[in-house]
Amino acid sequence: MMERTTMISRYATAGLAALALSACGQASEQPDVEPEPTESAEDETPAEDSVSIIRPDADVERQAELLEPLRQRISFDEGGSTLGATAKAELAQVLQSPQFDAGGRITLRGHTDSEGADAANLRASQRRAEAVRDWLVENGVSEGRIRVIAMGEQNPARPNAKADGSPDEAGRAFNRRVDLSIAIPAELAAPRPEDEKPTLVEQVSGEN
Numbered sequence: 001m002m003e004r005t006t007m008i009s010r011y012a013t014a015g016l017a018a019l020a021l022s023a024c025g026q027a028s029e030q031p032d033v034e035p036e037p038t039e040s041a042e043d044e045t046p047a048e049d050s051v052s053i054i055r056p057d058a059d060v061e062r063q064a065e066l067l068e069p070l071r072q073r074i075s076f077d078e079g080g081s082t083l084g085a086t087a088k089a090e091l092a093q094v095l096q097s098p099q100f101d102a103g104g105r106i107t108l109r110g111h112t113d114s115e116g117a118d119a120a121n122l123r124a125s126q127r128r129a130e131a132v133r134d135w136l137v138e139n140g141v142s143e144g145r146i147r148v149i150a151m152g153e154q155n156p157a158r159p160n161a162k163a164d165g166s167p168d169e170a171g172r173a174f175n176r177r178v179d180l181s182i183a184i185p186a187e188l189a190a191p192r193p194e195d196e197k198p199t200l201v202e203q204v205s206g207e208n
Helices: 002-029 085-095 118-138 169-175 200-205
Strands: 070-075 106-111 146-150 177-182
Touching: 070 085, 085 118, 085 177, 106 118, 118 146, 118 177
Parallel strands: 106 146
Antiparallel strands: 070 177, 106 177
């Protein structure tokens, strides 16, 4: 009887110990202290002393575009003093240029090839320059802005003859022309290199 009681007592003790161990195991699985909540990026507020480097009201000054003088060959390849389709197209491009809009003086130098008498060529070059002037005036350009100069045959752009002395027809055709130039006002003129000085013709005519 005493042995049975002792055995029951042992079983009861073992059971209580098992329950105690089980309770300790469950308690160890749960943290003793709940983690503190962390602030998300959305909750963060910028520091009061932070300053943006971007100024939405900043004024941006635009400098005027600096220009080179315009020089354009107006074609009279077929001879005569009547403006052809090519010459009119070249003049239309001049009217669309920023140099024309700048308002500077327009100089027209008429040229011929070397065929014929000097006096006749001088008159022909004058008529060509005047034909270009008249077209410009008809298209809204002030006549007072235009200067006409007859050059005759004295400044060929290409040879009038070949090395053997025979006529260079392509060169002669190219020399039948009007050289148009537009000067640029000083405040809009692009600076020249120090070693590049205006030619004597530019100084006399007031071109840049």
